[in-house]
Amino acid sequence: MHLNSTVLRISLALVLSIPALSQADTKLVYNDTGFGPQARTTTIQVQGHKVRMEDSTSGIYTLYDGDTKTLNTVNTKTKQYLVTNAENLKARLEKAVAMHKQFKEEMQKQIAQLPEADRKAAEERLAKIEEARKAPAPAVKMTKTERKEKVQNIECVVSNIALNDKGVRDVCIADISNVNADDHQALVAMYEFMDMLSAESAKAQEMAAPSDGAASLHKQGLVAFIQNVPEGPRSELSSISKDALKAEDFTIPADYALFDPLKAAEEAAKAQAAAPAPAATPAPAAAPAPAAAPAPAAAPAPAAAPAPAAAPAPAVAPAPAAAPAPAAAPAPAATPAPAATPAPAM
Numbered sequence: 045m046h047l048n049s050t051v052l053r054i055s056l057a058l059v060l061s062i063p064a065l066s067q068a069d070t071k072l073v074y075n076d077t078g079f080g081p082q083a084r085t086t087t088i089q090v091q092g093h094k095v096r097m098e099d100s101t102s103g104i105y106t107l108y109d110g111d112t113k114t115l116n117t118v119n120t121k122t123k124q125y126l127v128t129n130a131e132n133l134k135a136r137l138e139k140a141v142a143m144h145k146q147f148k149e150e151m152q153k154q155i156a157q158l159p160e161a162d163r164k165a166a167e168e169r170l171a172k173i174e175e176a177r178k179a180p181a182p183a184v185k186m187t188k189t190e191r192k193e194k195v196q197n198i199e200c201v202v203s204n205i206a207l208n209d210k211g212v213r214d215v216c217i218a219d220i221s222n223v224n225a226d227d228h229q230a231l232v233a234m235y236e237f238m239d240m241l242s243a244e245s246a247k248a249q250e251m252a253a254p255s256d257g258a259a260s261l262h263k264q265g266l267v268a269f270i271q272n273v274p275e276g277p278r279s280e281l282s283s284i285s286k287d288a289l290k291a292e293d294f295t296i297p298a299d300y301a302l303f304d305p306l307k308a309a310e311e312a313a314k315a316q317a318a319a320p321a322p323a324a325t326p327a328p329a330a331a332p333a334p335a336a337a338p339a340p341a342a343a344p345a346p347a348a349a350p351a352p353a354a355a356p357a358p359a360v361a362p363a364p365a366a367a368p369a370p371a372a373a374p375a376p377a378a379t380p381a382p383a384a385t386p387a388p389a390m
Contacts, residue, residue, distance in 0.1 A: 070227035071285040078277035086279060090227040094294040095234045107294060108234040115237060118296060124303040125296050133241060137248035139306050143313070144249075181252035182207040186215075186261070193268070195281050198222050200268035211273050217265040224286065228266070235259035 069091045076084040082101055089096045098105030103121040108114070117126040148170075155166045184207060191202040193216050200216035220228050239257030246253035261267065271278035 068224045068227070068286045069289040070224050071283075071287070071289060072223075072281060073283045073285075074279045075282045076277070076279045078272075085282070088231065089289050089293060090224075090230050091289050091291070091294050093230050093233070095230055096294055107296065108237060110230055110233045113237060115234075115241070116296060118300065119303075123297070123300045125300050126303045126305065128241065130240075133244055136305060137245060139309060141248055143309065177249065177251050179252065181254050183209070184254060184256045185209070186256075195268035196284065198266075198268060198281075198284075200266075204273070213270055213272055213276075215261065215270040216268040217261075218268045220265045222266050223284065228262075232259055232262050235262050 069089070071090075072088045074086040074088075076086055076099070085100045087096075087098055087100070093110030095108045095110075096105055097108075104117065104119050107116040107118060109116075113129060115128045117128070119125065151170070155163055155170075158166060184205065186203050186205050188201060188203045193200055193202060195216065195218070198218045200218040202214055202216045204211050205213040205215060235258040239259050242257060243253040267281070269278060269280040
């Protein structure tokens with residue numbers, strides 16, 4: 045009886061210890077080279093269902109909460125933060141599209157008043173912009189090679205990412221076992237959310253969304269490095285830590301103010317309407333695309349995303365695209381995508 049009791053206590057202790065082990069925190073640091081004159085690192089931290097991404101130079105980070113499916117873009121310089129979820133995304137996109145339509149109508153009125161030669165040139169520019177907006181997304185193809193490398197003593201297999209059959213990036217993926225399984229799933233969930241933001245933004249603007257997003261890459265394993273080919277910018281894993289992280293790093297500081305992009309856009313429009321009209325109307329430049337596709341915000345776009353246009357984002361982050369950083373930007377805002385936060389990219 046005593047033996048059975050002892051075995052029961054030991055078994056119970058082992059069972060209770062399993063959740064603790066599965067909930068270990070994860071911290072990934074990537075060295076980003078070739079992105080500018082200043083050295084930069086990208087840090088991804090995972091605790092439970094929350095993921096924080098930031099680079100060392102922007103002062104902006106993204107904080108994804110998998111429980112509420114909310115992406116916060118936090119600007120430490122202005123002490124503001126922008127909240128993005130499925131609900132407010134729709135309102136922002138509708139506003140952005142409406143503002144773009146109004147801008148386009150005003151531009152067409154101005155173009156109609158230009159001398160014939162200038163008018164034709166402006167009309168041709170607008171036509172090319174519309175054509176580019178409605179063009180199909182490039183075909184994305186990922187091909188695994190036989191090449192293997194070691195990064196931080198971790199073996200990874202190199203694959204090539206091609207757009208319309210032209211190689212644009214090499215990515216080296218290591219086995220998922222190198223990181224905590226639950227933390228890896230939390231990271232994938234964030235990229236899936238960012239992919240959704242990009243797809244919804246493209247849909248609202250009647251643009252073709254990328255056939256593959258960042259999540260498809262990260263589902264395959266741990267991104268050890270990603271590099272534009274042949275000799276482009278590169279993001280490479282420099283350290284992995286499973287030490288406990290500070291809970292406060294996954295919350296927004298209490299003294300930070302909520303940034304409302306719709307309100308900022310309205311105020312900017314009012315200010316513009318109240319401003320005196322310029323003496324001469326210069327020929328309109330190119331009409332801006334409605335709104336930037338949500339990109340992971342303060343973080344460099346999730347690099348791993350094979351988004352057609354994205355330059356090799358630092359390997360640490362997904363690809364939703366330029367979202368207005370919570371500053372006083374009057375942008376009609378498309379959703380703040382994880383922007384300034386580099387993440388292993390596609």
